[in-house]
Amino acid sequence: DSGVTQTPKHLITATGQRVTLRCSPRSGDLSVYWYQQSLDQGLQFLIHYYNGEERAKGNILERFSAQQFPDLHSELNLSSLELGDSALYFCASSVAGQSYGYTFGSGTRLTVV
Amino acid sequence: GENVEQHPSTLSVQEGDSAVIKCTYSDSASNYFPWYKQELGKGPQLIIDIRSNVGEKKDQRIAVTLNKTAKHFSLHITETQPEDSAVYFCAANGRGGSQGNLIFGKGTKLSVKP
Numbered sequence: 286d287s288g289v290t291q292t293p294k295h296l297i298t299a300t301g302q303r304v305t306l307r308c309s310p311r312s313g314d315l316s317v318y319w320y321q322q323s324l325d326q327g328l329q330f331l332i333h334y335y336n337g338e339e340r341a342k343g344n345i346l347e348r349f350s351a352q353q354f355p356d357l358h359s360e361l362n363l364s365s366l367e368l369g370d371s372a373l374y375f376c377a378s379s380v381a382g383q384s385y386g387y388t389f390g391s392g393t394r395l396t397v398v
Numbered sequence: 399g400e401n402v403e404q405h406p407s408t409l410s411v412q413e414g415d416s417a418v419i420k421c422t423y424s425d426s427a428s429n430y431f432p433w434y435k436q437e438l439g440k441g442p443q444l445i446i447d448i449r450s451n452v453g454e455k456k457d458q459r460i461a462v463t464l465n466k467t468a469k470h471f472s473l474h475i476t477e478t479q480p481e482d483s484a485v486y487f488c489a490a491n492g493r494g495g496s497q498g499n500l501i502f503g504k505g506t507k508l509s510v511k512p
Contacts, residue, residue, distance in 0.1 A: 287441065289441075326504075328487060333499050343499060391441045392440075
């Protein structure tokens with residue numbers, strides 16, 4: 286157990302729907318990073334939050350949004366889902382705002398049908 | 399934008415042989431280079447990392463080397479074992495080293511045959 290908790294582990298939904306993925310960072314970590322992993326694109330950085338504030342954005346679609354709450358857990362919201370959004374979504378956490386010592390959760394597998 | 403290229407995409411070795419995976423990065427200001435191992439159904443796990451002020455780092459059977467001039471770094475696994483079979487990812491910190499996010503290579507699937 287890495288200490289980073291992601292729920293749910295699996296999610297199957299229809300095109301056009303909206304889902305929310307949840308991540309609880311390791312105790313004491315202030316940063317949460319979201320990544321999308323698909324077969325042909327590898328691990329793609331989506332967004333980074335540090336202590337409740339957005340720090341950096343990667344290739345995140347406008348249909349996707351995220352936030353980090355006062356208790357430091359984070360949610361990734363995916364809307365108007367398309368077949369191509371099917372992927373593994375990982376979150377990672379680290380103590381500070383830098384990338385040293387990323388710890389990943391076990392991911393949420395999203396299948397859009 | 400920043401880019402990390404990783405080779406080979408697949409690697410098959412006999413148990414006991416060595417395995418080498420190579421990566422190049424584009425941002426000359428990157429200063430942190432971790433390697434992750436991902437087993438089936440699990441999230442990536444950090445196995446070793448190196449910072450730009452060091453040229454080589456070893457941890458038992460794994461080692462990483464860094465050439466900042468050439469902007470490439472490599473993972474070396476010696477005396478491979480079947481449990482080393484996994485997908486390995488290299489990464490570099492993005493946007494001049496000041497940002498928190500890591501840019502990942504596309505991964506190398508390592509198979510170690512008994």
